[in-house]
Amino acid sequence: MTPTAEHVADRLLLADVVSEAPVPLWVIGPEGSVVVANRAAVSFLGYRNELDLVGGPSHELLHRNRPDGTSYPPEDCPIICARGMEHQGQEWFMTRAGDPRPVHWSTRRLHDTGATVLSFTPTASDAVRHRAERRLRDAVPTSAPLRSRAALRDGLYAIIHERFADPLFSVADLATEAHVSVRSLQALFADVGRSPASEVRRIRLDFAHSMLERGHAVQTACQRSGFLDPGSFGRAFRRRFGYPPSQVRPLEASG
Known part of the structure; x- marks a missing residue:
């Protein structure tokens, strides 16, 4: 018709x-x-x-x-x-x-x-967020009379490892998911001579380095480790490891 x-x-x-x-x-x-x-x-x-x-x-x-x-x-x-x-x-x-x-x-x-x-x-990856929040709660039992600062830090690291690949993930996001203030967050990391921002960056860079060792391209490692642009990635990588990402040699496959 x-x-x-x-x-x-x-x-x-x-x-x-x-x-x-x-x-x-x-x-x-x-x-x-x-x-x-x-x-x-x-x-x-x-x-x-x-x-x-x-x-x-x-x-x-x-x-x-x-x-x-x-x-x-x-x-x-x-x-x-x-x-x-x-x-x-x-x-x-x-x-x-x-x-x-x-x-x-x-x-x-x-x-x-x-x-x-x-x-x-x-989305903000609800499933990822819920897993990280559960791990944080498990690390710091609500029945404890005082929260262990070390255990709380472990919970924060769990959230960072779950979320670092998101380039929009920030220290403010970390504080919100952990239900603490940004100032408290900074104090928790200051206990061990670090800052939350530097730890997020370190975990991103370590992940990128492992990707390069597995043979991935520099651009791919940059994007999948949570960096917004190659320039900032390259500068941060050089400061962390002392050489540019292009000089990372892939690890030889074990026989």
């Missing part, structure tokens, strides 16, 4: 609504390729336009690897493996530049076409 002018107008309107929706929307075809990526999704993932994405493999474009650089097999992907009408969860998606970003995602299967509609929103 030939579509009427009214039907064509409705389709164009629907396409415009999807394209301009503020929430990232992504449609995965039955074979796993990207059918639709609206502007919000394109922008969030750092691509130029939908032409960079449509027709490509959805799993690889969303999260070709995990935040630590290890491979992410499609058979382990909850989005690819989702069955039924609706699913949701927490994941890390990778931008075009390889920057990991925590998201909350939801899918709905379109049975008439076999396609899957995926929507996602950036």
